[in-house]
Amino acid sequence: MKIPKDEILKPNHLACPGCGAALAMRLALKALGRKTVIVIPACCWTVINGPWGKNYAGVPVFHTAFETTAAVAAGIKASLEMQGKDDITVVGWAGDGGTFDIGLQALSGAAERNDDIIYVCYDNEAYMNTGIQRSSATPIGAETTTTPAPMLKNRPKKDLMELVAAHSVPYIASATVAYPVDLIKKFEKAKSKKGFKLIHILTPCPPGHKFPEDKTIEISKLAVETGIFPLYEIEDGRYKLNKKPKFTGIEEYLKLQGRFRNISEKEMEVIKENIKERWRRLEIKFEYFN
Amino acid sequence: MKSLVLGGNDAVAYAVKQSYVDVVSAYPITPQTSIVEKIASFIAAGEINTRFIRVESEHSAMAAAMGASAAGSRVFTATSSQGLLLMHEVLHWAAGAGLPIVMANANRAVAPPWSIWAEQTDSLSQRDTGWIQLYASNSQEVYDLVFISFKLAEEVKNPVMICLDSFLLTHTKEPVAVFEGEIDGFIKEKKWKALLDVDNPEAFGALAFPKDYMPIKIQQFERMKKATAVFEKIANEFKNFSNRQHSVIEEYGDENAEVVLITMGSLAETSQLAIDKLKEEGIKAKLVKIKMFRPFPKDELKESLKNAKNVIVFDRNVSMGKGGIVKDELVGALGLSNCIGIVCGLGGYDVDEDDLVKATKDVLSGKIKEDTFLWGEK
Numbered sequence: 001m002k003i004p005k006d007e008i009l010k011p012n013h014l015a016c017p018g019c020g021a022a023l024a025m026r027l028a029l030k031a032l033g034r035k036t037v038i039v040i041p042a043c044c045w046t047v048i049n050g051p052w053g054k055n056y057a058g059v060p061v062f063h064t065a066f067e068t069t070a071a072v073a074a075g076i077k078a079s080l081e082m083q084g085k086d087d088i089t090v091v092g093w094a095g096d097g098g099t100f101d102i103g104l105q106a107l108s109g110a111a112e113r114n115d116d117i118i119y120v121c122y123d124n125e126a127y128m129n130t131g132i133q134r135s136s137a138t139p140i141g142a143e144t145t146t147t148p149a150p151m152l153k154n155r156p157k158k159d160l161m162e163l164v165a166a167h168s169v170p171y172i173a174s175a176t177v178a179y180p181v182d183l184i185k186k187f188e189k190a191k192s193k194k195g196f197k198l199i200h201i202l203t204p205c206p207p208g209h210k211f212p213e214d215k216t217i218e219i220s221k222l223a224v225e226t227g228i229f230p231l232y233e234i235e236d237g238r239y240k241l242n243k244k245p246k247f248t249g250i251e252e253y254l255k256l257q258g259r260f261r262n263i264s265e266k267e268m269e270v271i272k273e274n275i276k277e278r279w280r281r282l283e284i285k286f287e288y289f290n
Numbered sequence: 291m292k293s294l295v296l297g298g299n300d301a302v303a304y305a306v307k308q309s310y311v312d313v314v315s316a317y318p319i320t321p322q323t324s325i326v327e328k329i330a331s332f333i334a335a336g337e338i339n340t341r342f343i344r345v346e347s348e349h350s351a352m353a354a355a356m357g358a359s360a361a362g363s364r365v366f367t368a369t370s371s372q373g374l375l376l377m378h379e380v381l382h383w384a385a386g387a388g389l390p391i392v393m394a395n396a397n398r399a400v401a402p403p404w405s406i407w408a409e410q411t412d413s414l415s416q417r418d419t420g421w422i423q424l425y426a427s428n429s430q431e432v433y434d435l436v437f438i439s440f441k442l443a444e445e446v447k448n449p450v451m452i453c454l455d456s457f458l459l460t461h462t463k464e465p466v467a468v469f470e471g472e473i474d475g476f477i478k479e480k481k482w483k484a485l486l487d488v489d490n491p492e493a494f495g496a497l498a499f500p501k502d503y504m505p506i507k508i509q510q511f512e513r514m515k516k517a518t519a520v521f522e523k524i525a526n527e528f529k530n531f532s533n534r535q536h537s538v539i540e541e542y543g544d545e546n547a548e549v550v551l552i553t554m555g556s557l558a559e560t561s562q563l564a565i566d567k568l569k570e571e572g573i574k575a576k577l578v579k580i581k582m583f584r585p586f587p588k589d590e591l592k593e594s595l596k597n598a599k600n601v602i603v604f605d606r607n608v609s610m611g612k613g614g615i616v617k618d619e620l621v622g623a624l625g626l627s628n629c630i631g632i633v634c635g636l637g638g639y640d641v642d643e644d645d646l647v648k649a650t651k652d653v654l655s656g657k658i659k660e661d662t663f664l665w666g667e668k
Contacts (some may be wrong), residue, residue, distance in 0.1 A: 065497035071350035
């Protein structure tokens with residue numbers, strides 16, 4: 001597969017160096033093309049896209065209130081359809097805070113109605129735009145400004161994919177910026193399907209996860225290889241694994257990121273147990289619902 | 291034109307049906323419910339070409355309305371009380387973005403304690419959200435204001451809220467003159483284009499630094515202020531189709547009145563009866579009904595009150611620790627020293643013309659000297 005050459009995202013956007021979320025948008029837009037409208041709530045992308053008068057995304061962007069991404073996108077799509085503009089893809093582009101937490105109700109509403117939009121959660125696993133506070137996407141053992149050591153995040157990450165799967169929508173996929181071809185294919189598939197689509201992208205954050213800015217891809221790759229972030233699709237209820245993990249390198253993944261520097265051996269065991277338990281459940285689905 | 295017996299909610303739905311609305315996004319709440327039910331039934335029967343987004347909350351109702359409007363559609367929604375309060379944040383977004391959404395609000399008291407009956411504290415607590423606010427006194431006004439509101443919203447590029455008192459107006463039926471095809475000439479043409487255009491990709495609502503934020507807000511303020519004159523212009527155009535005149539404020543009674551009663555909504559109808567009774571008793575009184583509350587019709591009110599010896603504002607709403615909201619606004623705008631505010635009818639408590647007559651006489655006789663509640667003498 002060839003990665004589309006058209007660079008829609010402009011190079012002078014305001015992301016931090018090594019930002020996974022900027023790279024995710026660049027790849028997503030390559031797949032979606034210029035007939036795309038994006039809705040952005042309060043999140044890092046509010047800043048990345050540039051201040052008043054700028055629009056680095058290169059497609060129309062509607063900035064909106066934190067919890068309204070899915071509802072605004074649904075309204076835009078309905079409006080375009082009423083005008084016969086059926087060839088425009090409407091994308092809600094929200095962080096994990098605006099998706100897992102405050103935006104979950106509107107997300108559920110749009111998924112239940114099967115509104116014809118692509119909802120993208122670029123997940124940097126905390127409220128990065130306000131200074132690294134925990135969200136319900138923050139993994140167990142992570143240090144944030146609201147879970148400073150020794151009271152690290154002590155609950156597992158909410159499972160967004162399965163939560164949305166419970167709405168019986170046509171397409172759900174996970175992706176990371178370490179696998180660009182896989183990511184682009186998933187956006188192309190999402191674009192080709194009618195109804196509600198969710199793409200959950202892990203986007204490592206150098207200042208928030210505390211790693212050097214040239215390690216974004218390495219960390220994204222390790223997240224998949226360790227089994228911490230499974231790459232899979234749920235297409236019309238059928239589960240498909242895209243990349244089989246090696247289930248090694250967990251310590252390396254955690255060690256590369258300053259946010260995990262204070263975990264104890266006991267917490268390390270809990271993390272490993274959580275990975276195993278999640279995969280036990282997932283493998284049943286890959287086997288029986290494929 | 292034909293005459294139908296309609297409640298206020300029916301009148302809203304009927305006017306929406308005739309207004310070439312592309313998208314309705316709504317969540318049900320008592321007593322607004324029958325507006326959106328009726329619109330849904332029109333869609334189901336194939337009588338209108340409108341998309342209905344059945345959202346999961348009022349917050350999403352306004353968010354979806356905002357998206358639909360930004361993408362170029364004519365958009366309507368309706369709500370009431372707690373639902374309006376849930377929308378509060380998104381009301382600011384819609385107005386700040388300059389989107390011509392029209393919304394009907396069934397004025398209902400706010401909990402606790404639970405109450406489903408008439409009171410205007412819900413919409414008046416949204417007075418600073420940047421929405422144009424209109425208050426109707428009867429079903430005919432409700433019906434007419436829907437058409438005027440779409441035109442006004444699109445011309446000023448600002449959302450409009452039409453307020454109607456719950457049950458007293460939403461569910462009480464009366465004859466309403468409704469249009470047939472003739473209203474097309476007034477309402478069919480849409481003066482609104484999509485902000486979101488893939489051929490001209492711009493970002494809306496981005497982060498503005500202080501040097502940009504303030505001029506943008508001043509622009510928004512000027513846009514709103516313009517709405518008073520634009521309303522009068524559109525209302526005059528509307529008169530050609532209906533022979534009915536609407537104004538930002540309306541008067542009833544004696545031009546040289548010694549006492550002026552001021553109110554909004556259905557209480558204005560009761561006040562008219564009170565004016566007639568006062569006249570029978572030899573008291574020269576007039577009613578000034580505020581139809582447009584935002585932008586506040588300061589100049590019009592100043593002119594109307596220039597010879598008034600006594601002004602009494604009857605407020606079916608209350609700002610805790612202050613008093614009636616309309617009274618406060620009026621005094622704030624005109625600096626009146628001869629104005630008494632009387633808060634009445636909260637939570638749908640019955641107020642009749644005799645109550646208003648008695649209160650007026652008590653003010654004139656000096657028995658009521660300061661702002662008060664109308665309560666406890668029945």
